[in-house]
Amino acid sequence: xxxxxxxxxxxxxxxxxxxxxxxxxxxxxxxxxxxxxxxxxxxxxxxxxxxxxxxxxxxxxxxxxxxxxxxxxxxxxxxxxxxxxxxxxxxxxxxxxxxxxxxxxxxxxxxxxxxxxxxxxxxxxxxxxxxxxxxxxxxxxxxxxxxxxxxxxxxxxxxxxxxxxxxxxxxxxxxxxxxxxxxxxxxxxxxxxxxxxxxxxxxxxxxxxxxxxxxxxxxxxxxxxxxxxxxxxxxxxxxxxxxxxxxxxxxxxxxxxxxxxxxxxxxxxxxxxxxxxxxxxxxxxxxxxxxxxxxxxxxxxxxxxxxxxxxxxxxxxxxxxxxxxxxxxxxxxxxxxxxxxxxxxxxxxxxxxxxxxxxxx
Ligand SMILES: *Cc1c(COP(=O)(O)O)cnc(C)c1O
Numbered sequence: 592x593x594x595x596x597x598x599x600x601x602x603x604x605x606x607x608x609x610x611x612x613x614x615x616x617x618x619x620x621x622x623x624x625x626x627x628x629x630x631x632x633x634x635x636x637x638x639x640x641x642x643x644x645x646x647x648x649x650x651x652x653x654x655x656x657x658x659x660x661x662x663x664x665x666x667x668x669x670x671x672x673x674x675x676x677x678x679x680x681x682x683x684x685x686x687x688x689x690x691x692x693x694x695x696x697x698x699x700x701x702x703x704x705x706x707x708x709x710x711x712x713x714x715x716x717x718x719x720x721x722x723x724x725x726x727x728x729x730x731x732x733x734x735x736x737x738x739x740x741x742x743x744x745x746x747x748x749x750x751x752x753x754x755x756x757x758x759x760x761x762x763x764x765x766x767x768x769x770x771x772x773x774x775x776x777x778x779x780x781x782x783x784x785x786x787x788x789x790x791x792x793x794x795x796x797x798x799x800x801x802x803x804x805x806x807x808x809x810x811x812x813x814x815x816x817x818x819x820x821x822x823x824x825x826x827x828x829x830x831x832x833x834x835x836x837x838x839x840x841x842x843x844x845x846x847x848x849x850x851x852x853x854x855x856x857x858x859x860x861x862x863x864x865x866x867x868x869x870x871x872x873x874x875x876x877x878x879x880x881x882x883x884x885x886x887x888x889x890x891x892x893x894x895x896x897x898x899x900x901x902x903x904x905x906x907x908x909x910x911x912x913x914x915x916x917x918x919x920x921x922x923x924x925x926x927x928x929x930x931x932x933x934x935x936x937x938x939x940x941x942x943x944x945x946x947x948x949x950x951x952x
Contacts, residue, residue, distance in 0.1 A: 607718060610711070618919030619940035624759070624790075624898050626820035627937040628869045634862045638855045645854040653850035656840075657683050660853050663860040664828050668813070672798045679833040680803065682840075683848060683856075687789060687814040687827025688712055694810070694829075695720035696842035698750055698783055704743060705753035706735055708760060708927055710787060713753045725749065733761040733892055733900075737769045741776040748780040755787040757794050760925040760932045762894025767797040770809075774799075778808040783835070786811045790896035792818030792870050793877075800830045807832035815856060817897060820866045826856045873897050877935045883945050887952060898934045900925075904952045911951060918947035 592608065594600055612623050630638070661681045669676055684690045691712060695703070699722035705713045706727040717724040727743045730736045735754065744752055754773065756765040765773075770786060777784040786799040788811055802809045811830040816822035826848075829839070859866060880899060881891050890903040904911055908931050912924040920943055923932040933944060 603718065603721065607715070610715060612923065613921070615916070615921060617916060617921035619936055619943045620921050621934040621936050621940060621944060622921045622923040622932075623822075624817055624896070624934045625822050626817060626866075626869060626873070626897070627935075627940060628820055630820070630859075630862075631865060634858070634865060637858045637862065641854040641858045642851055645850045649850065651850075652846045653848065653853055655846050657848050657853050660826075660848070660857050660860075661828070663857055665830075667860055667863060668798075668800055668830055672800050674800050674804070676800065676803070676830055679836060681828055681830055682836050682843075683826065683828040684843070685825045685827070685848060685852065686816065687787070687812045687829075688716070689847070690812050690827045690829045691716050691785075691787075692720065693839050693842050694751065694783075694785060695722050697838045700750050702747055702749045703751040703753065704747055704749040706740060708733065708758075708925070709753070709755045710759045710789075711925075713755075713787070722751070733758070734763055735765050735769065737765075737772055740773060744773070744776045744780060744782070748782065750782050751785055752777050752782055753785045753787065755789070756796070756799075757790040757894065757896035759789065759896065760898070760923070760927070760930075761892050761900050762896045762898060763892065764794045764796045764895045767799065767801065770799050771802060771806075774802055774806045774809045778806060782808065784809050788812060789814045789817055792867060793874060793897050794895040796895070803830060803832060807834065810835055815859065818867055818870050819859065819863070820869065821856070821859050824852055824855050824859070826852060826859075873935050876938070876941055880933075880935060880941055880945070884948075887945075887949060889952070898932055900927075900930055900932045902930045904929075904931075906952070914951050915944070915947055918943075918950070920944045920947045 661678050665676045665681045699720050702723045703717045704725045704727050706729050714724040774784045800811045813828050815826040884891050884901050889901050892900040908924050925932050
């Protein structure tokens with residue numbers, strides 16, 4: 592960007608570009624890993640009713656600590672991961688991106704370490720918050736090299752070490768025993784291990800929330816944007832030791848989570864069986880799409896999420912990306928030469944994608 596010289600923008604921000612997945616209309620939007628299934632009419636009605644009740648009190652500030660919502664989210668995690676977390680082990684915000692930002696504001700002194708390619712917002716938010724970001728390396732097949740990661744943790748002594756499992760944009764997951772080794776290494780340097788589990792519901796691995804009770808250095812980030820099919824409401828949360836949660840309260844903006852958001856999200860958790868009901872269908876569709884990509888002679892990175900990173904096409908990735916868009920299919924060029932990422936959509940969207948791809952490669 593060419594910033595005007597009169598603009599007193601922070602020097603360290605001038606080289607950055609804003610997050611910007613292209614938002615363009617398409618017949619099949621398979622670019623931001625959303626759940627393709629919209630809320631049922633019954634859920635729409637329940638949300639509208641709850642918003643109506645909340646609307647009657649919009650002259651007042653919302654519950655500053657979102658106690659009802661946090662209690663429900665803790666209940667959800669306790670029931671799915673067989674842990675015993677309480678409201679003191681959970682914090683909620685406007686999407687997990689706000690959680691990540693608050694983590695940097697509270698703990699981002701010194702360096703943060705992550706292993707690329709991974710979620711592009713981790714380094715971007717680090718830079719915006721003035722934390723030095725270190726790009727760690729992965730194996731050439733994109734799996735996490737745990738030994739190398741531990742070496743880097745010992746050497747760099749980061750305040751924050753990020754792993755994403757299942758990883759975005761590559762799709763693979765890290766086993767709970769590997770996460771435990773990383774957590775032990777992070778504890779020795781007095782840092783925090785931030786485990787971004789945005790896609791956990793699509794994976795069969797145990798969640799890192801099972802490590803928190805024994806290792807308070809483990810912090811798990813979750814979101815309602817993906818499996819929970821609630822991206823538009825903007826709700827993310829974090830499971831952690833109570834002292835980590837207390838520190839988050841130092842940096843949160845007062846009343847950050849609106850009464851309307853809290854009301855809608857509370858209802859969505861009551862409907863969790865319906866919302867998460869499509870997860871198994873999406874996993875089945877992921878496996879079907881993987882087989883179809885193989886049949887086209889393409890290579891697929893094994894995924895335990897709701898998207899697939901693929902390669903093996905002859906065109907440059909940006910060219911194939913725009914040709915697909917020309918056929919009404921919006922997928923994602925994540926900036927890895929030779930690779931593109933596609934979100935698993937509904938049946939019609941997936942068929943459109945495979946049909947278009949067949950014509951183009
Ligand atoms: C999508 C995604 C998020 C979600 O962000 P929200 O702000 O909760 O919508 C977080 N982490 C990763 C790795 C993601 O892919």
